[in-house]
Amino acid sequence: MAKDGEVQLFGVRGSPFAGRVQVALELKGVQYTYFEEDLRNKSDLLLKYNPIHKKVPVLVHNGRPLAESLVILQYIDETWGNHPIFPQHPYHRALARFWSSFIDDKCLPAITKAAFTANKEEREKGSEESLEALQFLENELKHKFFGGESIGIVDIAAGFIAFWLPAIEEAVGLKLLSSEKFPKLSKWSEEYTNHPVVKENLPQRERVVGFFKARYASIVASK
Amino acid sequence: MAKDGEVQLFGVRGSPFAGRVQVALELKGVQYTYFEEDLRNKSDLLLKYNPIHKKVPVLVHNGRPLAESLVILQYIDETWGNHPIFPQHPYHRALARFWSSFIDDKCLPAITKAAFTANKEEREKGSEESLEALQFLENELKHKFFGGESIGIVDIAAGFIAFWLPAIEEAVGLKLLSSEKFPKLSKWSEEYTNHPVVKENLPQRERVVGFFKARYASIVASK
Structure with a gap:
């Protein structure tokens, strides 16, 4: 072993x-x-x-x-204690948990609604909710990473926004994460996806775009 | 201070x-x-x-x-380290987090769907999902409390099931948490709500039932 x-x-x-x-x-x-x-x-x-x-x-x-x-x-x-991904102090640990859950409970459902809903009004509502959620994250970014100078739990949780969201945008023809609206988040997205450990583990972008294109097509077809 | x-x-x-x-x-x-x-x-x-x-x-x-x-x-x-509500071992801590989230992510939405949806089919689906979720909790109860011999995080999270669910059942005329189907969960529910610290902090049952009756009535009225 x-x-x-x-x-x-x-x-x-x-x-x-x-x-x-x-x-x-x-x-x-x-x-x-x-x-x-x-x-x-x-x-x-x-x-x-x-x-x-x-x-x-x-x-x-x-x-x-x-x-x-x-x-x-x-x-x-x-x-495994080396390279901690959670902060040390209980308050900062709590905030890290809060933001990680925020990504799963608020950002992801909003983005899914914006990109993969058949109903146009629902889609628009999803876009609004996505922009609002991304703005909260933009305001929260105070260092190179959410975790400070190195990658932490919130960065890892937000990986969806760094890599998968742009792939979704390309697949369905939507723009949420623009560098004009979200300069800090856009820069973070680049930093994060270019981190050697992250980069090595990302799937092929084309395949992910293809997957989302198929998902979008099936929703359009089932309308 | x-x-x-x-x-x-x-x-x-x-x-x-x-x-x-x-x-x-x-x-x-x-x-x-x-x-x-x-x-x-x-x-x-x-x-x-x-x-x-x-x-x-x-x-x-x-x-x-x-x-x-x-x-x-x-x-x-x-x-505050006294009277720990999380287990010591990382694996058991992880399971405690898993079950706490399970209550919020699976049980509560299913119960809400079963009790407070206008559509009859949706309500029935909600009841099925609730029973399935409660069964998972029933299987998980191996001691007096989810936390062992004293109250832990999962018990506190599941307080909704011990006190609020029976109040909802009374308000809308539904039975999910029966002692025949869920003997361990029913006994736990009694133990938990009779714990002195819990009991002292519970709201008045009649007021809670009244609140849920009003919620149910507003859903029936808006059909």
Whole structure:
């Protein structure tokens, strides 16, 4: 068994949520085995390890499974102390949790509504909500990264906005994250996606754009 | 200033989310000042402290505000170490976070759909989803409390199910949490609501039932 114990990650290439876990593990230099899932034909192991949500990512550490990317990221940080991704002080830790959840609970649903809703009014409402949410993040960016001078949990959670959002914009012909409206967030997006550990773990952009194009087409077709 | 620093809680009587924070503060014996909010006329302080969600609860510790009940609960546990509400081991901490989020992300929306949706089919789907979610919790209960022999974060998060769900059931004429289907959860529900610290902080049942009756009536009327 390796020094870190047996670490397994069940993911899907291109998933921003599995990607979060990969970035955290690699920032910390944790060795792990990666299992690629087929979401149209989920493995028995995935269903056994995550019977509740039946989704990736799942991290299995020495036989003990964990689901939900934000839960996994905290576990990784509490288990492997080097290169901390959470701040030290309880108040700053709390804010980091707040902003990570904000990304999942507010930004992602708004962006999904803006890009992948058949109803035009709903789409416009989604765009408004997205711009409002991105503005909150823009105001929150006070250093190179949300985590300060190095990547932290909020950066990892916001990876969706750095890489997947521009791919969605290209796929569906939408512009939310413009450098005029969000100069700090746009610069951060470049910094983040160019960080060596992040870059190495990003999926091929063309494939992601293709995936979102197909999703958009299926929504347009089902109207 | 008191030994714990200046602790302020902005809540609404009857809110299960503000109630979570009250239980945690009182379990730990933290002295705090409580501010009752009027959600139809929110105070300037609430909007200043929680500009993003504009909701209760908000905890302000020595002038620093925090929103979102699960974020606040973790902050409280990291700030005041006595009577821990999180387990010690990172894996068990991760599971506690998983189940707390499960209650907010799966149980609460399902129960809301089952009780407060105008569409009959949607309501039935909500009931099914609620029963499935409650079954997962039933399977997870292995001790007196989710936290073991004493109250932990999952118990506090699940307080909604112990007290508010039965009030909703009475208000709208629905039965989800039966002792036949969920014997362990039903027993836990009694244990939890009879715990002295919890009991002392519960709102008047009649008022809560009245609140949900009015909510139900407004949905029926708007059909």
